[in-house]
Amino acid sequence: MNPLDLVIAALRSLRGNLTRSILTILMVTIGVGSVITLVAVGNGTTEQVNKQVASLGASAVFVSPAGDNYGSKSASFTRADRDALASDPLGSAIDLVAPVVDGTSKAVAGSASASPQVVGTTPDYFSITNARLSAGRFFTTTDELTDQSVAVIDATLQTALFPDGSSAVGRTILVENIPLLVVGVLAPTAVDSMYGSMGGVGTFYAPLDLVEATLTGYHELGSIALSATSPAQVDTAKSQAAAIFAARGEATPSFYSSDQLRETLGGTQESLSSLLSSIAAISLLVGGIGVTNVMLLTVRERIREIGVRKALGAGPISLASQFVLEATGLSVIGGALGVAVAGFATLFPINGVMPIVDGATVALAAGLSIAIGVFFGTYPAVKAARMNPVAALRVGV
Incomplete structure (x- = not known):
């Protein structure tokens, strides 16, 4: 055939x-x-x-205090450490540096309440983490210098405190009975999951001095966020930061960057x-x-x-x-x-x-x-x- x-x-x-x-x-x-x-x-x-992962910021590096053999922090950061990272000539690959203090607190808006994560930091933190807004604005250096009681919250916390779906921007929330004006709402990012929403109730960010003066007290920093001058310089920035801590006679901290997460x-x-x-x-x-x-x-x-x-x-x-x-x-x-x-x-x-x-x-x-x-x-x-x-x-x- x-x-x-x-x-x-x-x-x-x-x-x-x-x-x-x-x-x-x-x-x-x-x-x-x-x-x-x-x-x-x-x-x-x-x-x-x-x-x-890209929403964390391709050049972002999160620095945590050194831990002991049991995983507990055996050292802590101070503002002097932040200043050294920002100004030491050894840190040529380090661009922005933002101190971070954190904790939990009770937030109330009308009849709604939540126990969100508190992050006290500086405006550079938002640039380092490549944060994006869904509404409003970030707090600024001017807000810090004039002691403005302002805060930026994430979308999760906005939903928890304003379940009717209204915007939190321009509204006042009470945090431990301290009134804070919400000036911005963050769009959801991987930063939220990385720092934790503490049971899914969200996070609010406020100027470092305000948080320390009213909520956490003046104590050591919980961590430091920094950015390299470019994504290609992330490893160099980590090495230079470690060298700066070593020059100050301090233990080598832990570094975590978005490329590691990726x-x-x-x-x-x-x-x-x-x-x-x-x-x-x-x-x-x-x-x-x-x-x-x-x-x-x-x-x-x-x-x-x-x-x-x-x-x-x-x-x-x-x-x-x-x-x-x-x-x-x-x-x-x-x-x-x-x-x-x-x-x-x-x-x-x-x-x-x-x-x-x-x-x-x-x-x-x-x-x-x-x-x-x-x-x-x-x-x-x-x-x-x-x-x-x-x-x-x-x-x-």
Whole structure:
């Protein structure tokens, strides 16, 4: 038989077993669709994490006091440490420096109350952490110098204190019975989760002097935030900060930067993507096994046909080619439908993540669907080609 006759015969056979063919196509469709969709979800999750990490500020470095062998802080920071980091000639790669004191306090607005995280710092902190506003403004150096009782809160705290959905900007909240004017609301960033929202009730930021004078008292700084002169200088800035502390006779502090968080989460995302890909690959393998099962049943049902064709002179290659074409046809149709289904599914967010389809993954999944037809259809095809024509003609006699 010529190639065109083989294709026509294969299509006729598939149409003759329509229900079985549809079920086989469905298995391949699920496998291919799963591969593309799950990998797209993994890509979307990775992209989402990278954007959240970027919100910390690509050049940001968070410095914590040195700890002892049990994880407790054995040293503390002072304002003199902040000043040294900001002005020491050794810190040529250090740009902005912001001291941080933190704690928890009770905040009240009307009948609503919450116990948010308190962060006392300077305006440079917002630049270091690449903070963004959803409304209002940041507090400024002028606010600090004129002892203004102002605060910037995050979106979580705004929701907790103003559950009716109204804006907190321009409203006064009481923090430990001290009235503070809310001048800005932060857009959600990874900084919120990094510093903690203390049970999900949010954080408010106020000038360092105001927080120390009214809430926490004058004591050591909880941490220091600094920024490198560029993202490429982050490691240099860490080394220079360590050298400045060493020159002051102080223990080397702990450093944490957004690139470390990206590396940590990146490893987690790679593991997640691998897991999702493995699950999808299993679905594709199941589809391949289904193709094999269907083709074996097809060979069994068509033993007499095979015997007649061999008796009429059909060669092993011709017989094998027809069955391989049938298996490949099922896989190609299933693969095409799988790509279409995945393309539609990835148009919408999945569990809060917007999938990102990778062209290479689509090509790989489509290629695998064809390979499945060839690979899993080969054994039944070879079995049919090797069949004894005399024994085949006796079947059913």
